[in-house]
Amino acid sequence: MCGIAGQFVLRGGEADAGLVETMVEQLRHRGPDGRGIYLSGPIGLGHRRLAITDPSSEGRQPMADEEGSFWITFDGEIYNHPELREDLRALGHRFTTAADAEVVLHAYEEWGQDCLHRFNGVWAFAIWDGRRRELFCARDRLGVKPFYYTLTGGSFLFASEIKALLAHPVVGRRPNDRMLAAFLAWGVADHTGETMYDGVYQLPPAHRIVITEEGAGEPERYWDLVVNPDHGGGDDDTVARELKGLLADAVRLRLRGSAPVGTCLSGGIDSSTIATLVNDLLPQEGLRQKTFSVCFDDPRFDESGYIDTVVAATGAVSRRTTPDTEGLWEDIGRLLYVQDEPFASLSIYAQYCVMRLASSEVKAVLDGQGADEQLGGYIAYQMPYIRGLLRQGRVFVTLQEAAGGARYHRSFFLWAIRQSLVRSERRGFLLGDVPEVLRYAGSLDEVLAREITATNLPLLLHWGDRNSMAFSIEIRVPFLDHRLVEYIAALPLDQKIRGGV
Template sequence: MCGLFGSVGFQPERDRIDRISHRGPDGTGWQEFSSAAGPVALGHRRLAIIDVSDAGLQPMADVSGRFNLVFNGEIYNYIELREELRAKGYVFRSDSDSEVLLTAYQEWGEKCLDRFLGMFAFLIWDARDQRLFAARDRFGIKPLYFVANPRGIAFASEIKQLLGLQGAGNRMNLARVRDFLASGISDHTRETLFEGVMQVQAGCCVTIDASRPLQGACEPRRWYNIPAHSTLDISEAEAADRFRQLLTDSVRMHLRSDVPIGSCLSGGLDSSAIVCLMSDMLAEEGEGARVNTVSACYAEKSVDEKPFMEAVVAKTGANPHYIFPRAEEVFKRAADITWHQDEPFGSTSIFAQWCVFEEAKKAGIKVMLDGQGADEQLAGYHSSYVYYMSDLIRRRDYVTLLRTMVERDRIHGVSFVEQFKRFIGPVLPPQLRTFLLRQRQVLVNHDWMGSDALRPLQNQPGALEVASQVNGLPPITDIASLCVVLTFASNLQMLLHWEDRNSMAHSIEARVPFLDHRLVEFNLALGNAHKIVRADTKRVLRRAMRHTLPESVRERRDKLGFSTPEEVWFRGPLKGMILDGVEATLKRYPDLLEPKGTRALVSDMLEGRRSVDFTLWRIVNMGIWGEKFNVIM
């Protein structure tokens, strides 16, 4: 895990790699080359994880000096690939996965990407042919941004490295700002919230020809095709056995490290499964080591998951680290977190995650495994029930529908009235659904986004629709298609963005075993019956982890993650700061939001006339982001 920078044409500026020194405190490198398109620069900040010796420093060149690499990430199957390449006659000078990646590119060219099991964003400069090759992993675990215009092309690990280049100023991208404010979704297209700054999307790569003057274009192409979904027809037992095999192998691969390793533990199914499997593997190897876990806890019982965490710790003998994020710290940290995130973030749960990585650093843990990705592949969010129940209606399976409603009322605490409201919308004709949603926004949300700036965008598709359209994904019609869109173009990329920045801000490598592509492809191919069955979410995971997870965790049906008690905080100790934050945003951007509607919405939430949701924090954080990066409309 590291940070990189590369440019062609632009005047080389070494400070652009130094802006992200937090990503790589263990080494730095910078090299310049010449080309027909102008100067070429490669920069790197190193976080040493595999082969911590100086042999792993970058930029890294092959023996001939033709190929030069800067790389952020891990290739988990580097040992197996190294042996395959040795059999072909290659000699290695280090034990690093970086050298394996570079050698694999020498041998197989772009096709090497298909062989990698891991997370990566990298640049390779071919000095002989004067070409720069850039690639990003299948699911966008590691970031890769770019700016392209006739003056030059530049790539970077974080947006802040590109700001100030021609074509990358401090003006907001209003369409993506609208998506974020309305739905809390970002990273769902190749655009960022900064006008002119793009990202190489998940599973994409690009080749820049520097043997001639640049044309200013940078058009990444997809190297990893979206896998088929809902094509496997197998029994529950078969699905569970295969799932367990794939997840176990993934966790084993993700444990490859030359530095201390631990895990985030929320007490939910996903992180608990990883901790339990890690513990089993250490026991099998007879090392006598205990898994270090870090967890966020709260006094508010509505979001506190400590009993579930303690059940996992008791079963595994883990070495737990508990932290208690405090309300008064939210605004003290907000500006720093926003600077590291580069863009506004969706809720104070990102603050809780920040605190978890901060504690991990204090404990001397340099690699942390986390459970990101399972919810998207396996329909773990309760919002998925809209599609599940609508499908039951289409199939006229009213018996299962009624049983589901009864179980959800009893287990999830969702009343019959609320369930009718939630699942009836998707089966209405599209025009009627759109009309009702607009009326609801005006009547319930006070038309707070009805400003002159945002009104022209109101008729545009919603963020999930945009994600499907621009990324060539299927329209969302059922659980299977929802999982594909969530995995490749909305929730997951956004969560990975937040985790990458929070972990790297503390010089920690975050790993996500649920995103082994073999496991993802299997999960997406599974039919809906392996994901949601009445009140059961993530059905295949629950069955696969029988006898591994504590039963209290395996059988829990709520959904929290690294949640914070926002409603209690916002109506209590943070109320004044929230009001001040909203006013600061309205003052900074008087034309962005409709002031009267915004204040009415905020008042309704803070005074208890409606429940608090993430909208409050999005409005506040928009102003913090604007101030931190001096963003203009």
């Protein structure tokens, strides 16, 4: 993972070398292994490098093709780049590095914008197409990697983090009142292309955008996710076998590379599954994986017992940290700076501490993010599931699910009702236009699609990217391999929730 930034001066003019340099410097934490800048007429591309795929100097960026017609600044990792490299070689392309950025560059040269459909990975990049005199920018399907931009002073500016855009003297000087109101009223962020800063936008997940000297086009979606609304029809044993196979292959791909890789282990089902699969896939006999966990002094929140079980079963080297209030007060200033935008939960600090712990031993970590939104793991998803069953006229199944939910989650639902009343009262104190964001409205398939692409997962990925990159660590999320995401989305809903579980 790296940091990218750049400027495209529209309708003539020269890129501002000083501005691009300052923007890149704001991203030093994302790439401590090197920096690079390319300037040519209206275009300025900048890069901070975290060397993982190709640690040699040949992998530095911005990177050009053999003729110098195309230049790329790239943040992310293409996990299937070895296979794509061979495909492109067979088509006559020549490579001078082992970097996946060079594969992206040649893939664009060969297939144009359709190259995005061939990538298995995470990315945010900008390619200067010198032949067409246009800038092509794209973000990965689920939005694991960030891409922010603004149009100001006759220039299109982009960067991995908002703080780099703020290097321009007029960018981000006013808050986006509408987004702030939505955050205060509903606790959501990253659910649209807007940010908390007026005039600063993010390229949404699974979108691309083309900028010419005449201006920026509209962001265009190149991949979409449809969640199956059906109930029933899946064979449990077959689904379990196929899902495990896809997840294992996703983990295998994310263990590629020469840099040491660790595993974030919370003690929950998702991270424990990944830790177990990593153990089965380690390339060298006798090599022990390293796990990084957060523990708490309060037994109500501590999951050390579950962590101990996984560590005992895998023989992993376990590293643990225990956040406390004193540490929070010491770190809160940098945590706010790192995130760029407000956050509504201090669970973010636990992740920050885990990344700091891991940074002394590895350059990449596997994380279990994304499973709950896909597999209906949050208890709040029970209500839209029951609502959808009623819509379909499945009265008996509805009663079964309602009974199961009441049996296992009665205390949660009582708490949720109280919280809903309190939050409704608090929203009454807000003035002005407060947009309505109803996370759990509709049936389960509608809610899960929205949670994956807008109302929940993008915010968690935002936190994860900033927390990991604050310590120059790459975060890898096997559950968001697009093959697995598409497979889970196609499953009937009772493969995700059944009997209140």
